[in-house]
Amino acid sequence: MNALAIKKGSSGKSAYNLRNPLGDHQETHTLTVLVDNEAGVLARVIGLFSGRGYNIDSLTVAEVDHLGHRSRITVVTTGTPAVIEQIKAQLERMVPVYAVNDLTVEGQSVERELALVKVTGAGEKRVEAMRTSEVFRARVVDSTLESFVFEITGTPEKIDAFVDLMRPLGLEEIARTGVAAIARGA
Amino acid sequence: MSRQMTGAQMVVQALKDQGVDTVFGYPGGAVLPIYDAIFQQNDIRHILVRHEQGATHAAEGYARATGKPGVVLVTSGPGATNAVTGLTDALMDSIPLVVLTGQVPTFMIGNDAFQEADTVGITRPCTKHNWLVKDTDKLSETIHQAFHVATSGRPGPVLIDVPKDVQFATGDYVTPEKSSTGHYAPRTKGDIDLITLTVEALEKAERPVLYSGGGVVNSGLGASQALREVVAATNFPITSTLMGLGCYPASGDNWLGMLGMHGTYEANLAMHDCDFMLCIGARFDDRITGRVDAFSPNSFKVHIDIDPSSINKNIHVDVPIIGDVGSVLDDILEVWTARGRKTNSEAVAAWWKQIETWRAVKSLAYKNSDSVIKPQYALERLEALTKGHDRYVTTEVGQHQMWAAQFMGFEDPHRWMTSGGLGTMGYGLPASLGVQIAHPEALVINVAGEASWLMNMQEMGTAMQYRAPIKQFILNNERLGMVRQWQELLHGERYSSSWSESLPDFVKLAEAFGCKGIRCDNPADLDEAILEMLAYDGPVIFDCLVEKHENCFPMIPSGKAHNEMLLGEASTQDAIDVSGAVLV
Numbered sequence: 007m008n009a010l011a012i013k014k015g016s017s018g019k020s021a022y023n024l025r026n027p028l029g030d031h032q033e034t035h036t037l038t039v040l041v042d043n044e045a046g047v048l049a050r051v052i053g054l055f056s057g058r059g060y061n062i063d064s065l066t067v068a069e070v071d072h073l074g075h076r077s078r079i080t081v082v083t084t085g086t087p088a089v090i091e092q093i094k095a096q097l098e099r100m101v102p103v104y105a106v107n108d109l110t111v112e113g114q115s116v117e118r119e120l121a122l123v124k125v126t127g128a129g130e131k132r133v134e135a136m137r138t139s140e141v142f143r144a145r146v147v148d149s150t151l152e153s154f155v156f157e158i159t160g161t162p163e164k165i166d167a168f169v170d171l172m173r174p175l176g177l178e179e180i181a182r183t184g185v186a187a188i189a190r191g192a
Numbered sequence: 193m194s195r196q197m198t199g200a201q202m203v204v205q206a207l208k209d210q211g212v213d214t215v216f217g218y219p220g221g222a223v224l225p226i227y228d229a230i231f232q233q234n235d236i237r238h239i240l241v242r243h244e245q246g247a248t249h250a251a252e253g254y255a256r257a258t259g260k261p262g263v264v265l266v267t268s269g270p271g272a273t274n275a276v277t278g279l280t281d282a283l284m285d286s287i288p289l290v291v292l293t294g295q296v297p298t299f300m301i302g303n304d305a306f307q308e309a310d311t312v313g314i315t316r317p318c319t320k321h322n323w324l325v326k327d328t329d330k331l332s333e334t335i336h337q338a339f340h341v342a343t344s345g346r347p348g349p350v351l352i353d354v355p356k357d358v359q360f361a362t363g364d365y366v367t368p369e370k371s372s373t374g375h376y377a378p379r380t381k382g383d384i385d386l387i388t389l390t391v392e393a394l395e396k397a398e399r400p401v402l403y404s405g406g407g408v409v410n411s412g413l414g415a416s417q418a419l420r421e422v423v424a425a426t427n428f429p430i431t432s433t434l435m436g437l438g439c440y441p442a443s444g445d446n447w448l449g450m451l452g453m454h455g456t457y458e459a460n461l462a463m464h465d466c467d468f469m470l471c472i473g474a475r476f477d478d479r480i481t482g483r484v485d486a487f488s489p490n491s492f493k494v495h496i497d498i499d500p501s502s503i504n505k506n507i508h509v510d511v512p513i514i515g516d517v518g519s520v521l522d523d524i525l526e527v528w529t530a531r532g533r534k535t536n537s538e539a540v541a542a543w544w545k546q547i548e549t550w551r552a553v554k555s556l557a558y559k560n561s562d563s564v565i566k567p568q569y570a571l572e573r574l575e576a577l578t579k580g581h582d583r584y585v586t587t588e589v590g591q592h593q594m595w596a597a598q599f600m601g602f603e604d605p606h607r608w609m610t611s612g613g614l615g616t617m618g619y620g621l622p623a624s625l626g627v628q629i630a631h632p633e634a635l636v637i638n639v640a641g642e643a644s645w646l647m648n649m650q651e652m653g654t655a656m657q658y659r660a661p662i663k664q665f666i667l668n669n670e671r672l673g674m675v676r677q678w679q680e681l682l683h684g685e686r687y688s689s690s691w692s693e694s695l696p697d698f699v700k701l702a703e704a705f706g707c708k709g710i711r712c713d714n715p716a717d718l719d720e721a722i723l724e725m726l727a728y729d730g731p732v733i734f735d736c737l738v739e740k741h742e743n744c745f746p747m748i749p750s751g752k753a754h755n756e757m758l759l760g761e762a763s764t765q766d767a768i769d770v771s772g773a774v775l776v
Contacts, residue, residue, distance in 0.1 A: 099501050
């Protein structure tokens with residue numbers, strides 16, 4: 007009997023098979039977490055995700071209220087509906103957390119990410135890179151005879167698309183901020 | 193008016209102002225100023241343990257026995273890392289602890305200084321919250337906040353790391369009254385609509401079961417009182433997790449015994465077949481549920497818990513009530529009383545008849561012997577001979593722990609301390625010490641296995657130093673009994689490293705510590721030996737030599753459902769299949 011030779015999820019009798027009325031499909035949610043801007047708060051949040059096996063697709067953090075010492079963390083995560091609920095509950099019970107909002111379910115929201123994209127090349131490729139950047143409304147923030155650094159803002163999908171187009175044109179380096187998000191309306 | 197004092201004096205003052213009278217600890221370079229401050233006062237008693245892990249478990253025992261937070265003081269580096277097991281244990285079992293650690297001075301942090309460790313980093317995942325205090329002016333407020341966090345909502349351990357220069361420097365002391373507790377304020381009042389839904393389901397229930405847990409102990413005596421009222425008024429059967437034993441008295445008419453992996457047949461089958469389950473301050477742990485997709489398939493489930501993350505974590509429930517169990521039970525009683533205190537008593541009577549047939553199976557029965565002491569028999573006798581005493585029982589972890597839960601009856605909360613969630617071998621001896629320090633006149637017994645007991649046996653020295661007459665009742669089978677049982681059932685009887693080839697002579701060990709040692713290996717002598725232990729005014733190490741190959745039954749094998757229990761040796765053949773074998 008080799009207990010460890012079982013394929014994962016191969017047995018319908020596995021104790022790990024949760025009877026899950028919320029469904030087993032994966033969903034991607036954007037959560038915003040308002041926290042005390044105290045030492046180690048980001049490590050706490052990241053530690054929760056890694057310690058409990060949750061996914062982080064993207065994570066950004068910055069102080070948003072200097073006087074109140076509050077930071078806002080925007081985290082994009084993927085999991086089953088039950089896991090997403092569990093993530094929210096786990097975040098909410100943390101001592102430095104003020105509020106957790108799930109922008110994916112709480113009405114419409116705006117998501118933006120900024121990327122700096124360095125492209126090197128000459129001749130036709132360089133012209134094409136410039137032309138494509140205009141289509142995407144990217145700005146040139148640095149330029150040499152052999153290179154451009156483009157600044158592009160948009161949804162992660164838009165940035166993905168831009169990066170894909172830059173790849174054959176001499177893509178050298180990418181820096182992305184991760185997603186910042188906010189609910190629409192008042 | 194703010195008062196100026198040093199950081200070390202602030203620590204002592206803040207502890208006094210928080211009502212602390214006992215601190216368990218161990219000094220070292222980075223906490224010397226605090227120890228100096230402790231030396232110069234008489235309000236706080238410091239208990240010098242022999243190992244920092246012992247300090248944390250003793251503080252857990254103290255907390256569990258008093259309902260107050262346990263306080264620990266240890267030094268930086270190894271002092272802090274040795275406390276990690278106790279912190280994790282307290283986090284899993286929701287025990288309020290305030291742990292103060294010394295740290296190298298702020299200007300040396302990050303330099304790999306002597307006895308430096310990233311204490312807040314290491315303990316971040318095993319505390320409810322922790323703080324590194326870099327400014328003496330913030331020290332007292334942080335300590336007050338720490339007590340608030342440790343004791344409110346779901347209790348848990350917190351840690352405050354205090355660099356040595358912060359202890360020496362002078363700053364403003366802030367009293368608890370003047371201090372901000374921060375924005376941490378968990379909800380305690382349950383949603384009234386959900387409570388009404390619960391009452392409606394309770395009134396109609398045909399096969400109800402109440403399932404209570406450690407949350408009832410943590411909520412306070414009022415919660416146990418309310419629980420007893422609900423049980424008495426509804427005549428519903430009640431079972432409890434390991435952590436919740438004593439909230440409903442074991443002698444009560446409606447008591448089914450403990451549930452779960454080594455719970456009684458009647459408790460587990462009632463859980464499986466019920467149509468209404470009220471989970472009160474428990475968390476559907478895997479020891480309780482067994483196979484989750486077959487867990488109580490046809491019941492309407494209500495879950496009362498102060499921690500929202502416990503809801504729907506393992507088992508999806510129909511009605512989640514977030515709040516303090518005492519407050520929610522009071523509200524349930526109030527709403528139910530206003531609606532005329534109805535139950536479906538005819539159906540419930542029929543349900544009891546069904547339960548009686550399960551009870552008749554006598555799942556805790558064992559084959560006794562005239563020649564060798566059966567561990568179950570030893571605990572039955574211990575129970576019988578200590579029943580009337582003002583008694584507290586702690587345990588180590590393993591078979592003896594389950595037998596203690598099965599064969600000892602607890603009439604009140606705060607009387608039973610065991611490492612449930614983390615399953616920490618070595619918990620019981622220091623925990624019994626903490627309980628005895630809190631209740632010097634009471635009878636405090638640690639039911640132990642010899643292997644667990646050896647893990648923290650150095651604390652017998654602490655017991656001697658403080659004249660804590662703890663009774664160490666060791667069920668000695670010269671085996672790691674639970675490991676051996678799993679190897680028998682699961683690994684083809686290949687007993688890999690589950691046998692202690694070289695054990696100390698426990699009686700001589702007792703003499704070496706300066707306490708009393710008693711050995712017993714004959715069932716006929718057992719009563720007399722136990723009475724001798726009880727009569728001795730001081731710590732006792734009782735070496736009870738028991739049957740070496742006894743298995744703990746009943747048992748729900750891992751990966752199986754409640755109605756697939758093993759009742760005894762005959763049913764163990766191929767009991768655990770491959771999918772169960774990967775589970776723990």
